[in-house]
Amino acid sequence: MCHNSVPVAAAGHLFEVEAPVQIPASFDYVRASTVDDAISLLERHGPESRVVAGGHSLLPMMKLRLARPEWLIDINELFELDFVLRDANTLRVGAMTRHATLLESPDIARLFPIIADAERVIADPTVRNRGTIGGSLCQADPAEDLSTVCKVLQAEAVVRGPGGERVLSMNDFHKGPYETAVAYNELLVEVRFPIRPHSGSAYEKVERRVGDWAVVAAGAAVSLASDGTIDDVTIGLTAVGMEGTVTEAETLLRGHRPGEELFVAAGRIAALASDPVADQRGPIDYKRHLADELTRRVLRRAAARAGEAQEG
Amino acid sequence: MQISMTINGTDITEEIEPRVLLVHFIRDQLRLTGTHWGCDTSNCGTCVVLMDGRPVKSCTVLAAMADGHSITTVEGLATGATLDPVQQGFMEEHGLQCGFCTPGMMLTARALLDHNPHPDDGEIREAISGQMCRCTGYATIVRSVQWAAAHPAGQDRMDEMEENAGEEVTA
Numbered sequence: 001m002c003h004n005s006v007p008v009a010a011a012g013h014l015f016e017v018e019a020p021v022q023i024p025a026s027f028d029y030v031r032a033s034t035v036d037d038a039i040s041l042l043e044r045h046g047p048e049s050r051v052v053a054g055g056h057s058l059l060p061m062m063k064l065r066l067a068r069p070e071w072l073i074d075i076n077e078l079f080e081l082d083f084v085l086r087d088a089n090t091l092r093v094g095a096m097t098r099h100a101t102l103l104e105s106p107d108i109a110r111l112f113p114i115i116a117d118a119e120r121v122i123a124d125p126t127v128r129n130r131g132t133i134g135g136s137l138c139q140a141d142p143a144e145d146l147s148t149v150c151k152v153l154q155a156e157a158v159v160r161g162p163g164g165e166r167v168l169s170m171n172d173f174h175k176g177p178y179e180t181a182v183a184y185n186e187l188l189v190e191v192r193f194p195i196r197p198h199s200g201s202a203y204e205k206v207e208r209r210v211g212d213w214a215v216v217a218a219g220a221a222v223s224l225a226s227d228g229t230i231d232d233v234t235i236g237l238t239a240v241g242m243e244g245t246v247t248e249a250e251t252l253l254r255g256h257r258p259g260e261e262l263f264v265a266a267g268r269i270a271a272l273a274s275d276p277v278a279d280q281r282g283p284i285d286y287k288r289h290l291a292d293e294l295t296r297r298v299l300r301r302a303a304a305r306a307g308e309a310q311e312g
Numbered sequence: 313m314q315i316s317m318t319i320n321g322t323d324i325t326e327e328i329e330p331r332v333l334l335v336h337f338i339r340d341q342l343r344l345t346g347t348h349w350g351c352d353t354s355n356c357g358t359c360v361v362l363m364d365g366r367p368v369k370s371c372t373v374l375a376a377m378a379d380g381h382s383i384t385t386v387e388g389l390a391t392g393a394t395l396d397p398v399q400q401g402f403m404e405e406h407g408l409q410c411g412f413c414t415p416g417m418m419l420t421a422r423a424l425l426d427h428n429p430h431p432d433d434g435e436i437r438e439a440i441s442g443q444m445c446r447c448t449g450y451a452t453i454v455r456s457v458q459w460a461a462a463h464p465a466g467q468d469r470m471d472e473m474e475e476n477a478g479e480e481v482t483a
Contacts, residue, residue: 053374124442126367130369
């Protein structure tokens with residue numbers, strides 16, 4: 001729930017709305033006081049209820065009547081989900097953590113610079129005061145940046161329901177565009193990022209104007225072995241129709257010393273693996289070109305940052 | 313439903329429909345029309361108000377979500393007849409032509425200066441990157457905010473400050 005315009009798929013439907021109504025249809029509003037309270041409210045009101053966090057994706061959709069929940073469950077008072085905590089091997093981020101908080105966190109800037117890279121280009125500072133990491137992931141917009149970032153960092157999503165918690169990989173969490181594994185009576189409560197030694201990460205996005213959705217964006221994370229070779233690497237692309245990461249390029253890089261020739265080869269693979277559609281943001285060839293170029297750039301920066309990283 | 317909040321320091325309680333957006337509640341129900349209603353898609357930023365001191369786009373916040381919170385609108389910037397330094401800065405440096413974006417610009421600037429009293433031009437431009445101005449081209453807006461940064465006590469004390477510390481007014 002972070003961006004400052006209606007979702008890409010929603011934008012196409014704009015002209016099908018008969019009257020340009022800019023006020024949501026009627027609904028009942030209730031504010032959850034705890035996570036358990038939110039889950040019992042979801043249980044009670046059923047699939048026609050929706051959770052609102054920052055509201056910057058859901059409310060625009062409700063104004064356009066693309067979403068018409070009967071009940072709106074406001075989770076903005078769930079301060080228990082607003083945290084950035086570091087364990088020995090994990091950084092735990094609460095689902096209600098605002099984009100602005102992520103951007104201000106020194107732990108995140110040091111351990112996962114890819115998150116700070118992405119946050120700087122998500123919408124604008126005012127929208128980032130409201131939007132949350134949980135809302136962004138649950139909206140699951142195909143052009144959304146943090147979904148790619150979480151995949152690249154091999155993060156896990158902690159989802160709580162009436163029966164307790166389950167922990168999902170990002171691939172299991174994401175079911176497709178605008179679709180996640182979160183059931184109607186469940187809430188995403190936390191995202192866990194594994195901390196790896198000698199690692200670096202980076203994100204880069206091409207947008208038409210400040211605050212817009214990506215034309216294309218790429219993210220990469222690199223971990224180095226003690227001999228300087230690539231121990232692990234992940235590459236993710238945004239807004240080019242890819243569900244997973246660019247595994248073929250990752251396999252090519254693993255075990256080798258980071259270098260420009262490898263990055264060029266990885267970029268070429270990423271361009272071929274991408275499956276963009278032509279739209280108002282550009283034709284297919286241009287988007288493939290961006291996938292290639294941005295993959296090289298983020299690999300370069302992630303590898304350089306991994307080389308500088310002292311801390312695990 | 314009934315909601316209560318603090319608007320510009322005054323506690324209010326009102327009856328609303330849950331679907332009422334904060335911008336309409338402020339303009340139509342409270343009759344505080346200084347907050348402007350622009351693009352309605354959280355792009356233009358003219359509807360910005362401060363919610364617990366942080367700028368938010370009031371076209372994309374429900375009035376119900378502001379229940380229990382503190383809201384500052386452009387009407388809350390001045391203290392009596394004394395303008396906020398940001399308002400004075402927009403006068404001194406011609407920070408507006410048509411004035412449509414001005415309430416959002418000034419509130420965003422106020423929040424920036426509360427957080428960072430001496431921003432550089434880049435930080436000001438970043439802070440207002442969620443607002444659009446179609447008249448001035450932003451240069452005079454940036455200068456207006458710099459004026460406010462250089463005159464934290466506003467016009468009343470400006471003459472005194474110029475006499476006592478010339479460097480303070482040459483940001």
